[in-house]
Amino acid sequence: MTDSLYTEEHQIFRDAFRKFVAKEITPNVEQWEADRAVPRDLWLKMGEQGYLCPWLPEQYGGLGLGFEYSVIINEELIRGDGFGVGVPLHSDVATPYVHSYATPEMKERWLPGCATGEVITSIGLTEPNAGSDLAAIRTTARRDGDSYVLNGQKTFITNGYFADLVVVAAKTDPKAGHRGVSLILVDKDAPGFHRGRRLEKMGYHMQDTAELFFEDCRVPASHLLGAEGAGFKYMMEKLQRERLEVCIKCQVNAEEALKEGLNYAKVREAFGRPIGNFQYTAFRLAEMATDVELGRVFLDHLIRRHIEGNDITQQVSMAKYWLGEMVNRVAYQALQIHGGYGYMEEYRICRISRDVRSLSIFAGTSEIMKLIVSRNLGLTPQ
Numbered sequence: 001m002t003d004s005l006y007t008e009e010h011q012i013f014r015d016a017f018r019k020f021v022a023k024e025i026t027p028n029v030e031q032w033e034a035d036r037a038v039p040r041d042l043w044l045k046m047g048e049q050g051y052l053c054p055w056l057p058e059q060y061g062g063l064g065l066g067f068e069y070s071v072i073i074n075e076e077l078i079r080g081d082g083f084g085v086g087v088p089l090h091s092d093v094a095t096p097y098v099h100s101y102a103t104p105e106m107k108e109r110w111l112p113g114c115a116t117g118e119v120i121t122s123i124g125l126t127e128p129n130a131g132s133d134l135a136a137i138r139t140t141a142r143r144d145g146d147s148y149v150l151n152g153q154k155t156f157i158t159n160g161y162f163a164d165l166v167v168v169a170a171k172t173d174p175k176a177g178h179r180g181v182s183l184i185l186v187d188k189d190a191p192g193f194h195r196g197r198r199l200e201k202m203g204y205h206m207q208d209t210a211e212l213f214f215e216d217c218r219v220p221a222s223h224l225l226g227a228e229g230a231g232f233k234y235m236m237e238k239l240q241r242e243r244l245e246v247c248i249k250c251q252v253n254a255e256e257a258l259k260e261g262l263n264y265a266k267v268r269e270a271f272g273r274p275i276g277n278f279q280y281t282a283f284r285l286a287e288m289a290t291d292v293e294l295g296r297v298f299l300d301h302l303i304r305r306h307i308e309g310n311d312i313t314q315q316v317s318m319a320k321y322w323l324g325e326m327v328n329r330v331a332y333q334a335l336q337i338h339g340g341y342g343y344m345e346e347y348r349i350c351r352i353s354r355d356v357r358s359l360s361i362f363a364g365t366s367e368i369m370k371l372i373v374s375r376n377l378g379l380t381p382q
């Protein structure tokens with residue numbers, strides 16, 4: 001990011017958080033990957049240091065800081081191999097729904113815990129039969145006196161297994177298409193709420209991605225976020241930031257993959273010279289470095305535009321697909337440069353390569369991003 005956005009205070013914060021990651025996260029990554037879980041203790045430690053929801057106003061236990069601090073946390077987590085720590089989704093995707101749309105009582109009840117790590121949040125949109133086509137979700141929420149009664153299921157939910165509070169998209173009017181979608185808070189103790197499997201994934205292993213089930217799940221009517229039927233509108237408002245958050249993950253992973261490929265190319269020798277001195281490898285690295293540089297310029301431009309309060313829907317959709325595919329190109333090539341060692345767990349590029357495959361899928365696939373971009377160009381792709 002350019003100097004104009006980062007002050008000395010940001011740098012001090014970055015240095016402190018980098019040290020925290022080096023001490024509390026990086027040495028544990030191998031174990032957490034094997035456990036398929038990050039311990040709650042890490043969340044509490046991050047909360048204690050102000051690293052959860054740093055943007056939250058002080059009245060809710062936050063520090064009232066700008067989005068730049070969330071960017072720093074997201075970037076440094078990935079640099080320290082904590083890609084699977086679900087903090088950015090908690091801090092910058094799920095909790096903002098509570099802050100923006102919950103009643104004052106709900107905010108008082110939940111937000112302080114979001115800042116301390118006692119409350120982990122997640123967001124449940126995707127269902128077995130509806131991912132890209134969110135208007136087709138089947139989970140229903142029926143009003144019954146002072147309650148909503150939810151029935152249905154969600155899948156692929158990040159932080160789903162350990163979440164204390166889930167923002168659930170459900171149909172309050174099943175006949176009204178996307179206008180019938182509402183967002184409702186479901187807490188882990190709500191009767192009728194069950195977690196299913198912790199899903200076994202290709203990568204991103206320490207992340208507790210899970211299925212969620214609602215069987216006559218009853219929550220107080222005050223758990224409705226904002227207005228009934230406005231859920232889709234709220235999601236569209238918030239998805240910009242979620243996609244930007246994923247763009248950051250793409251870019252930093254690409255930077256790390258390039259670093260691994262370059263370092264290896266300088267030390268590994270074949271046919272009497274470092275492999276980086278074969279023109280083919282050198283040119284490949286030159287192309288990777290160019291991709292990464294373009295990505296950084298694009299991303300920083302969007303971060304700045306977002307902080308300034310601009311609508312970046314079109315550009316962030318472009319970035320989400322381009323960066324999601326770029327990081328996969330770069331990681332593939334970086335692994336290839338490692339030869340057989342790249343396929344071995346003890347090499348960092350091995351984990352990076354499998355983790356980044358998710359980035360062109362979640363928070364909207366590349367194809368859905370291209371759909372948004374082309375519609376904004378005045379086209380009607382079918």
Ligand SMILES: Cc1cc2nc3c(=O)[nH]c(=O)nc-3n(C[C@H](O)[C@H](O)[C@H](O)COP(=O)(O)OP(=O)(O)OC[C@H]3O[C@@H](n4cnc5c(N)ncnc54)[C@H](O)[C@@H]3O)c2cc1C
Binds near residue numbers: 131204209365
């Ligand atoms: C690791 C991981 C974490 C996730 N975390 C969450 C989470 O926290 N919360 C949550 O709600 N969801 C989460 N998801 C779900 C994710 O958002 C969905 O997987 C994604 O939106 C795609 O939905 P789908 O899997 O149902 O695929 P589908 O929608 O069935 O799509 C299948 C394929 O068809 C393509 N396609 C669909 N429609 C079109 C079209 N109109 N034009 C062209 N191509 C199209 C898609 O691009 C894709 O390639 C997560 C997924 C993963 C893998």
